[in-house]
Amino acid sequence: MDTDDLNNLVAAILIPAIVLDSEFRILAANRPSRALFDSKLQGLDFVRIVRQPGALECLANVIKVRKPVQCKLVLHQQTPRTFLANAAPLSDPSIEVEHILFTLQDISDRIDAEKARSAFVANVSHELRSPLTSLLGAVETLKGPARNDPKARERFLDLMQNEAERMSRLVADLLSLSKLEAKEHLPPKTRIDLLKIIQKVEQSLAASRSEYAGRVEIQAPAPLPMIRGDQDQMTEVFQNLIENALKYSKPDTPVLLKITHEFKPKNQLTVHIEDQGEGIAPEHIPRLTERFYRVDKGRSRQTGGTGLGLAITKHILNRHRARLTISSQLAKGTTISVRLKV
Ligand SMILES: Nc1ncnc2c1ncn2[C@@H]1O[C@H](COP(=O)(O)OP(=O)(O)OP(=O)(O)O)[C@@H](O)[C@H]1O
Numbered sequence: 001m002d003t004d005d006l007n008n009l010v011a012a013i014l015i016p017a018i019v020l021d022s023e024f025r026i027l028a029a030n031r032p033s034r035a036l037f038d039s040k041l042q043g044l045d046f047v048r049i050v051r052q053p054g055a056l057e058c059l060a061n062v063i064k065v066r067k068p069v070q071c072k073l074v075l076h077q078q079t080p081r082t083f084l085a086n087a088a089p090l091s092d093p094s095i096e097v098e099h100i101l102f103t104l105q106d107i108s109d110r111i112d113a114e115k116a117r118s119a120f121v122a123n124v125s126h127e128l129r130s131p132l133t134s135l136l137g138a139v140e141t142l143k144g145p146a147r148n149d150p151k152a153r154e155r156f157l158d159l160m161q162n163e164a165e166r167m168s169r170l171v172a173d174l175l176s177l178s179k180l181e182a183k184e185h186l187p188p189k190t191r192i193d194l195l196k197i198i199q200k201v202e203q204s205l206a207a208s209r210s211e212y213a214g215r216v217e218i219q220a221p222a223p224l225p226m227i228r229g230d231q232d233q234m235t236e237v238f239q240n241l242i243e244n245a246l247k248y249s250k251p252d253t254p255v256l257l258k259i260t261h262e263f264k265p266k267n268q269l270t271v272h273i274e275d276q277g278e279g280i281a282p283e284h285i286p287r288l289t290e291r292f293y294r295v296d297k298g299r300s301r302q303t304g305g306t307g308l309g310l311a312i313t314k315h316i317l318n319r320h321r322a323r324l325t326i327s328s329q330l331a332k333g334t335t336i337s338v339r340l341k342v
């Protein structure tokens with residue numbers, strides 16, 4: 001094959017592909033490979049482009065075994081990316097290798113997804129293990145030392161109920177997350193009254209705990225337009241955001257919930273939820289919407305939090321093409337804003 005043939009061959013491949021001779025000089029390179037290495041490539045020595053011993057070993061092996069050889073390579077572009085490299089002779093195994101076709105398949109996303117999945121499984125197991133351990137401990141105590149002690153029995157049964165409720169909340173949140181992921185690309189069609197939803201959430205939170213009652217002040221211009229949205233999902237969003245504002249601030253501090261309506265540049269509603277709580281340090285803010293991320297694991301767990309609330313919130317808002325912004329100052333308070341299209 002001459003250089004033109006080789007160039008035509010690599011041009012037909014959609015991922016980075018180059019052809020080398022048996023001394024590893026580059027004879028032909030397609031556009032994706034030139035973009036990847038930011039170089040013309042043709043005529044250059046492979047060792048000057050890829051300085052990893054693994055890659056050279058891979059090529060040397062092809063010469064030796066006269067069969068395709070694969071290896072993994074990490075290339076340090078702006079960010080490190082992992083590639084599956086495939087080096088294959090362009091001739092049949094009975095003759096010496098003259099030309100090698102070298103292709104690079106970017107598998108970074110697959111590796112990231114695998115890592116995320118295993119971290120997720122580890123997190124879920126960890127979150128389930130602690131309530132389970134408490135439950136088993138309580139059962140043990142009830143069967144043994146506390147068997148004939150009605151007071152202790154009462155206490156342990158309460159503890160068991162709390163832990164079981166915690167697990168059940170966790171499982172419900174996980175289910176809700178996986179359902180959301182499946183539906184995220186389908187924007188909701190129904191129209192909803194945002195203020196009504198927020199008022200209902202406030203009422204149910206006030207009824208759920210005495211320290212939440214009477215703390216939320218709602219300000220909204222009238223009349224507010226209806227927005228496109230899913231009633232249950234929006235309830236879940238504001239349930240979590242308002243509860244967070246109440247939960248992560250002192251019982252005697254107010255929470256201001258202000259809705260604003262802008263017409264320009266876009267017709268949109270913004271809900272600001274402002275608390276005077278402990279605030280969040282800047283390094284945590286970008287990570288809050290990750291699953292299971294909590295600033296203070298121990299304490300949030302005590303208050304019953306699973307750290308899934310904001311992850312669910314973000315998925316729902318994505319589905320609504322809405323934006324969540326978090327601004328916070330330590331010891332001053334946090335303002336969460338949700339911008340929704342009308
Ligand atoms: N208004 C707030 N003020 C201070 N910290 C907050 C506020 N909102 C959220 N956080 C922090 O962000 C973390 C994640 O919040 P998220 O709602 O995802 O989880 P959670 O409240 O711990 O548990 P869940 O909502 O699943 O019951 C919280 O643990 C808390 O540390």
Ligand SMILES: [Mg+2]
Nearest residue numbers: 240244309310
């Ligand atoms: Mg929460």
